[in-house]
Amino acid sequence: xxxxxxxxxxxxxxxxxxxxxxxxxxxxxxxxxxxxxxxxxxxxxxxxxxxxxxxxxxxxxxxxxxxxxxxxxxxxxxxxxxxxxxxxxxxxxxxxxxxxxxxxxxxxxxxxxxxxxxxxxxxxxxxxxxxxxxxxxxxxxxxxxxxxxxxxxxxxxxxxxxxxxxxxxxxxxxxxxxxxxxxxxxxxxxxxxxxxxxxxxxxxxxxxxxxxxxxxxxxxxxxxxxxxxxxxxxxxxxxxxxxxxxxxxxxxxxxxxxxxxxxxxxxxxxxxxxxxxxxxxxxxxxxxxxxxxxxxxxxxxxxxxxxxxxxxxxxxxxxxxxxxxxxxxxxxxxxxxxxxxxxxxxxxxxxxxxxxxxxxxxxxxxxxxxxxxxxxxxxxxxxxxxxxxxxxxxxxxxxxxxxxxxxxxxx
Amino acid sequence: xxxxxxxxxxxxxxxxxxxxxxxxxxxxxxxxxxxxxxxxxxxxxxxxxxxxxxxxxxxxxxxxxxxxxxxxxxxxxxxxxxxxxxxxxxxxxxxxxxxxxxxxxxxxxxxxxxxxxxxxxxxxxx
Numbered sequence: 001x002x003x004x005x006x007x008x009x010x011x012x013x014x015x016x017x018x019x020x021x022x023x024x025x026x027x028x029x030x031x032x033x034x035x036x037x038x039x040x041x042x043x044x045x046x047x048x049x050x051x052x053x054x055x056x057x058x059x060x061x062x063x064x065x066x067x068x069x070x071x072x073x074x075x076x077x078x079x080x081x082x083x084x085x086x087x088x089x090x091x092x093x094x095x096x097x098x099x100x101x102x103x104x105x106x107x108x109x110x111x112x113x114x115x116x117x118x119x120x121x122x123x124x125x126x127x128x129x130x131x132x133x134x135x136x137x138x139x140x141x142x143x144x145x146x147x148x149x150x151x152x153x154x155x156x157x158x159x160x161x162x163x164x165x166x167x168x169x170x171x172x173x174x175x176x177x178x179x180x181x182x183x184x185x186x187x188x189x190x191x192x193x194x195x196x197x198x199x200x201x202x203x204x205x206x207x208x209x210x211x212x213x214x215x216x217x218x219x220x221x222x223x224x225x226x227x228x229x230x231x232x233x234x235x236x237x238x239x240x241x242x243x244x245x246x247x248x249x250x251x252x253x254x255x256x257x258x259x260x261x262x263x264x265x266x267x268x269x270x271x272x273x274x275x276x277x278x279x280x281x282x283x284x285x286x287x288x289x290x291x292x293x294x295x296x297x298x299x300x301x302x303x304x305x306x307x308x309x310x311x312x313x314x315x316x317x318x319x320x321x322x323x324x325x326x327x328x329x330x331x332x333x334x335x336x337x338x339x340x341x342x343x344x345x346x347x348x349x350x351x352x353x354x355x356x357x358x359x360x361x362x363x364x365x366x367x368x369x370x371x372x373x374x375x376x377x378x379x380x381x382x383x384x385x386x387x388x389x390x391x392x393x394x395x396x397x398x399x400x401x402x403x404x405x406x407x408x409x410x411x
Numbered sequence: 412x413x414x415x416x417x418x419x420x421x422x423x424x425x426x427x428x429x430x431x432x433x434x435x436x437x438x439x440x441x442x443x444x445x446x447x448x449x450x451x452x453x454x455x456x457x458x459x460x461x462x463x464x465x466x467x468x469x470x471x472x473x474x475x476x477x478x479x480x481x482x483x484x485x486x487x488x489x490x491x492x493x494x495x496x497x498x499x500x501x502x503x504x505x506x507x508x509x510x511x512x513x514x515x516x517x518x519x520x521x522x523x524x525x526x527x528x529x530x531x532x533x534x535x536x537x
Contacts, residue, residue: 021430025437071441074450079458091438098434102427130426137497138427159460159467171482178489185493188500249461254445258438327535330482334534338489338525342518345496349503353511356504379526386530 012123020129028101032264036063039264039315046319066257073253080158081250089156090251090258093149096142097265102129103138103196104272107282107300110204116197116282118295126197127282127296135196136188139273140181143228146266147173150230150237153259154247165246168326169230169237175330176227176234179337183217183224186345187277189352200281208280216344218278220337222313225270227333230263231314233321234329271310279306339379343372481533485525492521 037052037060044051052059077086107127108116117124132138147170154166187209191199203209210218227234238246248259275281282299289298324332347368354364460467499506499514506513528534 017426017429021426021433024430025433071445072449074452075445076457078460080460090442091435094438095431095434099427099431102430129430130423132423132427133420157460160462171480174486175482178486178493181490181493182496185496185500188497189503192501192503194497194501244461244463253449254442258442330534334482334485334525335529339522342522345500346515346518349500349511349514352503353508357508379522382526383529386532390532 016120016123016125017129020125024101024129025098027106028098028265028268031268032261033063034060035264035268035311036260038311039318042312042315043319046316070253070257075253075255077252078158078250082156082158085152085156087255089149089153090255090262091149092152093146093262094258094265096145096149097262097269100139100142100266100269101272103132103135104128104269104276105131105197105200105281106272106303107296109286109294109299110201110281110283111286111294112204115201127299128196131195131197134194136184136194136199136277139196140177140184143173143180143270144177146262147177149262150247153251157247157250159250161244161249162247165237165243165249168243169247172230172234172236172329172333173228175333176224176337179220179333179341180224180228182338182341182345183221184277186213186217186341186348189213189345189348196276196281200276200283203280204283206280206283208278208283210278210280213278213348214344217341217348218274220341220344221274221278223332224337225274226314226317227329229266229270229314231267232318233324235323236326236329239323267311267314268307271307271314274310275303275306279310339376343376347372481528485528485533488521488524492518 040062041051041059052062055061055065077083105116105126105128108114108118110116116126118127119125150169150173151166154162154164154169157163187199188194190209190212191202193199193202199209203212230237237243238248243249248256251259280302282303284298284302286294286298347365350364350368351361354361462468495517496514499510503510
């Protein structure tokens, strides 16, 4: 018999799964709606405007009103588009955004010997929709699939601005995906598991990865996540002044709304991932209370509180920072974040092994840092000589008037 | 859940798959409902590609110089690297000093690859 079906699958188990799925869906949708309103209102405040204030109290229903409006709008797909891929792309953008949320633990008691297990109607379960053992790999995989949504949307539109936007998007997201993965690897060193439940469990009792990994992976992850989400200051994908709307220029009505929804849903889920990886998830002081307060109420308050702070940070970035130039963006990703996160990964790994072997921590850290600094300066030197040689060569070429200058180079 | 570890293991994927397909169905349903209620008034000009309000210039697929295509190749290098690093990172203590030295060598070689690309000027706005 297939192991998937062996054992007893009671009605209660199926019901619990269904309830969890529904709660996650509803919570995510409401969260996204509030996030859109929150962002508009907060940016308005920071720019000394009022922001949406007509639909509902404080304009809180503005997102709903916009959604309903787009629902009843005529849909136009350009004659030159590729019909199948054009229709597929919104799915590819939105569904991965949903799926990431399924591995996020939003409540549960992690203090002491507890591992976040709660008992619902006699069944032990976790406060997350699913807990696959490769949890964090699922997050990475889904963020890779989201790249397809954007890339195919731009390509299938058969128009110039969307194509340019999607080419930018794929290069940008691919570049920062590497830094994202490498800063996760540092967290895995401490957690010793890929499951999100175990990663949160490892951070119980104030041992948050934020300081246990030494802050650097968190900063790298935050920057890489902002780039991965195409949020300002890394929103070159849809830089309005240059590309009209970027990859979704040719999308109208509800299909456009899907991309819009996916974008904000990604912000919410990525913040949830950061909370899970670095800020201890639903961990927090429980004041010795037991029962449903420590199982559901306090942990979910801590989780959503941390989530809220991160969402505020993302909006804050948008209101404060000017957009990067494309080459600056690529330089930051490849020349700073990737070497930095790799170096930090090795440092944390060495500290981890040295603790296990009982070496003197001070000696170990100093020697690793010395090696790191030496390596970095060697690298700098090598690149400098490389650059120097190249400029000499190109000057010689210019003197001899033999080589045609870069014909298509637009700066 | 009183069942074997393997079925627990598979069921968590099943749950994730159910969640994903539910998302797919939801998006499809919304689009279908909108298809039923929205107006549909054909007019040839509406289906032109958008080019800031003027008639589109050139053919269907415009050619443009794609910079940074080499980054896709470099990305493959670092993503495959992550595939090797992740399992090692979850079991650092088990591999001890030997594993650590190996990892230094491994990452060192990969960094050399990045340095090579850097020195060749691939990472520049060419």
